[in-house]
Amino acid sequence: MPILVFGSLNMDLVAQVPRLPQAGETLLGTGFATVPGGKGANQAVAAARLGAPTTMVGRVGNDSFGPLLCDSLRAAGVNTDLVVADHGPSGVALIAVDGVGENQIVVVPGANGHVDASDVGRLPLTAEPSVLLMQFEIPLMAVQAAAERASDHLVIVDPAPARADLPASFYGLIDILTPNQTEASQLTGVEVHDVATAMEAAQILRQRGTSIVIVKLGSQGAVAVSKSEVFHLPAFQVAAVDTVAAGDAFNGGLAVALWEGQSLRESMTWASAVAALSVMNAGAQPSMPTREQVEDFLGSHSS
Numbered sequence: 538m539p540i541l542v543f544g545s546l547n548m549d550l551v552a553q554v555p556r557l558p559q560a561g562e563t564l565l566g567t568g569f570a571t572v573p574g575g576k577g578a579n580q581a582v583a584a585a586r587l588g589a590p591t592t593m594v595g596r597v598g599n600d601s602f603g604p605l606l607c608d609s610l611r612a613a614g615v616n617t618d619l620v621v622a623d624h625g626p627s628g629v630a631l632i633a634v635d636g637v638g639e640n641q642i643v644v645v646p647g648a649n650g651h652v653d654a655s656d657v658g659r660l661p662l663t664a665e666p667s668v669l670l671m672q673f674e675i676p677l678m679a680v681q682a683a684a685e686r687a688s689d690h691l692v693i694v695d696p697a698p699a700r701a702d703l704p705a706s707f708y709g710l711i712d713i714l715t716p717n718q719t720e721a722s723q724l725t726g727v728e729v730h731d732v733a734t735a736m737e738a739a740q741i742l743r744q745r746g747t748s749i750v751i752v753k754l755g756s757q758g759a760v761a762v763s764k765s766e767v768f769h770l771p772a773f774q775v776a777a778v779d780t781v782a783a784g785d786a787f788n789g790g791l792a793v794a795l796w797e798g799q800s801l802r803e804s805m806t807w808a809s810a811v812a813a814l815s816v817m818n819a820g821a822q823p824s825m826p827t828r829e830q831v832e833d834f835l836g837s838h839s840s
């Protein structure tokens with residue numbers, strides 16, 4: 538089982554706004570869409586669209602969103618046999634996207650918040666090496682237990698949304714940690730805003746026990762720190778329409794490229810191309826590109 542995603546499925550309720558609202562402000566939106574999302578499901582769709590056999594493990598609610606979320610995964614080629622229907626509502630994300638593609642997101646976990654040890658036990662980890670992708674939209678205890686179970690596999694954790702209460706024992710369970718700049722700041726106390734501060738934060742996180750740390754910097758690209766390498770990879774220059782799930786596109790692409798045996802730098806270039814294509818289109822899962830689109834893009838762009 539090459540790519541396994543243990544994480545969230547959300548229905549994204551997306552409002553287009555002229556600018557992001559301030560506290561206490563009411564704004565008139567210019568458009569609305571209901572779009573399948575959730576960091577886990579988005580990463581699964583990204584990997585499956587690139588042609589990798591991908592399985593999702595998680596929970597939806599018993600509301601009308603549950604079947605739609607599973608349908609969206611299946612349409613992309615993701616195996617949903619291990620997504621179970623829970624009591625209560627599915628996860629939802631309330632998203633505002635402004636005219637330059639920036640966003641604000643409030644996630645209400647719903648069924649994702651009920652993921653527990655029984656779901657960890659259902660992870661189909663076999664002797665075959667696989668990549669396990671996780672995020673922080675399911676309970677931390679489940680992520681930690683899954684990482685412990687998957688110690689013979691490549692474990693990639695996107696620590697999103699940010700949380701500052703990670704136990705010291707967590708870092709050593711993770712092969713690759715991929716915070717964005719907000720998450721890297723909250724995890725380290727370094728105010729991450731450029732390549733230098735991202736590298737500083739990445740070094741701190743690596744010293745806590747994670748083998749490779751990649752800090753995602755939006756249009757500034759990403760930095761990577763491993764035992765043998767420290768480098769910055771600029772982003773591809775594209776016109777961003779909607780950056781929702783750019784980080785998920787990146788992680789899905791990274792997982793597939795590493796699983797296929799590409800080097801860290803090659804895998805990050807591939808991941809950056811997947812992410813760049815995703816920001817050129819609206820919506821979380823609908824914006825994930827196919828392998829053919831990524832190959833065409835890489836043939837005609839340099840980062």
Ligand code: ATP
Nearest residue numbers: 717753754755756758772777781782783784785812
């Ligand atoms: P999200 O939370 O919306 O999923 P994120 O905050 O985790 O995203 P970002 O740092 O915004 O992740 O972006 C991830 C990657 O996507 C970047 O490292 C970069 O490669 C690519 N990317 C993001 N924004 C842009 C952009 N405007 N132009 C080109 N590439 C971009």
Ligand code: RIB
Nearest residue numbers: 547574575576630782821
């Ligand atoms: O990373 C983007 C995702 O974050 C959205 O799809 C939304 O569901 C939130 O979880």
